[in-house]
């Protein structure tokens with residue numbers, strides 16, 4: 001199995017780029033079918049979601065807007081349980097169908113925080129699309145509308161996800177090995 005080293009930690013290949021591509025293609029098909037008449041505004045949650053959002057958007061086949069927020073809840077290899085807002089929601093979203101684009105839903109604190117903020121801003125509906133979901137880590141009562149792949153509760157890097165800022169550029173996804 002292919003291993004990589006980032007800073008002090010070793011990771012092993014867990015999701016090859018071909019599986020990621022297939023999951024995004026299937027999600028885009030569904031979104032194209034189900035949201036084309038809703039004039040949705042996609043919101044990419046930076047940093048981690050930049051790669052997923054770019055690849056998904058290229059497969060959306062109707063006129064569609066995208067905007068960006070920058071939030072952080074993870075430090076090192078664990079959740080802080082709190083969401084830091086680095087760039088917030090600053091558009092008029094009243095009455096809009098908003099699609100949150102997440103690379104991963106882990107504890108769910110980030111998505112819960114966004115959904116609460118958006119509802120206060122008077123959106124019509126919030127739809128959540130996440131490439132990855134760790135069901136065993138979830139601590140919040142949130143609804144996920146589109147999920148690419150369900151994964152075990154291991155710390156992962158690659159395809160936008162980082163370890164202390166490194167690993168985001170990897171096309172495949174890697175899991176922290178047991179011997180770290």
Ligand SMILES: O=P(O)(O)OC[C@H]1O[C@H](OP(=O)(O)OP(=O)(O)O)[C@H](O)[C@@H]1O
Nearest residue numbers: 047048072073074105106107108109110
């Ligand atoms: O469900 P949660 O426990 O909230 O975890 C999910 C969040 O964690 C990651 O962001 P992170 O805080 O690492 O910031 P980053 O995207 O800038 O790496 C990821 O991009 C999600 O936004």
Ligand SMILES: Nc1nc2[nH]cnc2c(=O)[nH]1
Nearest residue numbers: 074106154155156161162
């Ligand atoms: N890099 C990284 N960020 C996360 N944010 C929430 N879960 C994870 C994870 O497993 N890896």
